[in-house]
Amino acid sequence: MRCILTVDDSPSMRQMVSFTLKSAGYEVIEASDGVEALSKAKTRKVDMVITDLNMPNKDGISLIADLRTLPEYKFTPILMLTTESGNDKKQAGKSAGATGWIVKPFNPDQLLKTVSKVLG
């Protein structure tokens, strides 16, 4: 079963993402900020990371950068959730090593479509 790590400081978003992915048959691990996500990603290799950008302790951008330095996450798809349609954040995320993004607000169907596109 493919395992996805979802990172968001907002419990409702995390729950929505996690529930949607689980009901589509993915295994899901949750983390509430970058620090927690990084330690969970180290404990267990996941097939994909979906992260929010604005988070306390460690934000999404530095999480992405940190994950990319780990050998086992060199090529793992990392999607960022972003409400900013302005390019700054996307650009920062891309240069940190993000694979792509999902623009908030999104509904469960859009999320699943994107995820299945990436995971094949």
Next chain:
Amino acid sequence: MAVDITQFHKIFFEESFEGLQIMESGLLDMEPGTPDNEQINAIFRAAHSIKGGAGSFGFAPVSAFTHHLETLLDEIRSGHRTVQPTDIDVLLQSVDCLGQMLRACEAGHAIDQEQVHRHQQALEALLNGVAADVQDTLPSPPLPAATPDSVTDGWQIVFTPHRDIFASGNDPLRIIRELDELGTLTIEADTGFLPALQDYNPEECFLSWNLTLEGTVNRSEIEEVFAWVEDDCDMAIRPLSEVRHAQDQSLLPTAPPLTVTESIPASPAPDAAPSPITQTTSRSRAETDIKAGTGSPTSIRVDTQKIDQLINLVGELVITQSMLGMLGESFAMDRLEQLQSGLVQLERHTRDLQESVMNIRMLPISFVFNRFPRMVFDLSTKLGKRVELKVSGEQTELDKTVIEQVADPLIHLIRNSLDHGIESPDQRRAAGKSETGQITLNAYHRGGSIVIEVSDDGRGLDSKAILDRAVARGLIESGESLTPQQTHELIFAPGFSTAEQVSDVSGRGVGMDVVRKNIESLGGNIIIHTAEGKGSTFSIHLPLTLAILDGQTIAVGDETYIVPLVSIIESIRLSPEQINRLAGKGETLHLRDEYLPIIRLHEIFDIRSVRSTQLTSGLVVVVEGLGGRCGLFVDNILGQQQVVIKSLEENYRKVPGISGATILGDGSVALILDIPGLMHLSRQQSRESSINHP
């Protein structure tokens, strides 16, 4: 697959209200100028989450409104804007408005559009002051199309990924697969750049593709497929017709890479004066909101650790139970010791389990404290006073029910301190004090109870004014001599108000008598310390939990009573020389340097079966309550145990001197003594008897 979004609404609202509180307290702490990074980030994050959640969970108006709020916050965060006092004001009002929108959504009511519109305009007015920045966060303008987006018979795409494309987690194969879904795709791979095997790095991409996509496809659809890799590849998209035309001229020009021109906003315009905002939409509305927010939520969020701990304990309990079960099946007297140790274990686990369950109901008092900075801010502005609120001990935990019910009394006490305690700046200066008054909120644990203190450095209680008023109201006789403590306590008497006129701040038809009644109904008490000209402190003592109590069982005749362990100081057997009888004041006992009144429980509760009325033949339990001590005369002391408190009021009616009842191990009912209540009762009785027998 359909996922029902509404199931996330509850948690979304809970989280959003928390976010609103973070925003509010952050904004209240914010000073004009350039705010602290972490502070503004926290506020921004809260707004950002609400916006994102509202959008995803189907509350588009909330999301749209929050967008404006977020934009303004983002300008402050990015340093494009220095915070003006008006900004804080407008932001706070917007937070209020957002709160009302969310509450309306939660309750399924319609949103007050007119009000939302007004606040939105206020935000926009501020934003337009620095118009150049606003564009930054607006959706980027549509890309200038190099070629028309019109539907053609197909497209030719030259796709040359950069070598490091894999490092972004992207896979050219995925893109090609996606294109294939759009129409009929012919794929040609260009392997020209593949190095010799010994130089080959498998982590890099050396291939490029020439893709022909036939069918009616919009250019934007193709661009969307490539959106994530825009910067990780060179790419050219041309209509097939154009390509064929070029081929006809037997020329295959290298396609220019797709360039995306983005209009970068001009440098920030100088901070134009923010347009004035009507101050009439006063902040004090927040107060009613605060009240509205006190509606008790029926769910609490529990730390998973606490739950794990519970599961652990239940496991232990099951083990003990099965051990005892086995013991019971084949019990012999030689296994008595085993049985006893099993029972000890059972008791320990039960106690641990109970503590853990109680722990779940524990919330930090910050849940109540958090709303006060705003209230103090609003009220002090209204009263023209300068007040600084200091809060400490906000992490002190207490039972959820207690928290909910202590909010109103605290609101009242703080209002009182603001209105009656703290003087106006002029008066303070004249008294040689700093113009800014101070109100301090503090909470801490002491023994089995929690203490919440509301202190101010204001004028203190005016004993003379209190006495005059009490006489005028007929609460006391003129000329009656009272100790200072007794005088101060008069403000808790029903129908008492020290203010010359009832102001709309503290006088709301609720007096201090109601405050005391509320606190006593929680099993607590309230004590005043005051110094004229220096300030007052109201200390509220509350039990940690309302459900269970550590008690000492005592016997009076055939009756068993429970004395809360926290009230007991010591238990002694009296010798005759310790006992004094004072005319009209009953009996006292001399304990070390103190003379304490003796309360004969059998007299108070009229118990005939008492073993002996000789003080020296029974025991005296010395207890403390409400700033005083006394000795309870009882027949015997039985033992200590935890008791579950059952409300007497709910099942019977309120009985003076009794705070509740419990059921003992043998099934009988024992009453729990209310020590402060008993002391009050005994004073009354001795006063009556001294009137009857002068």
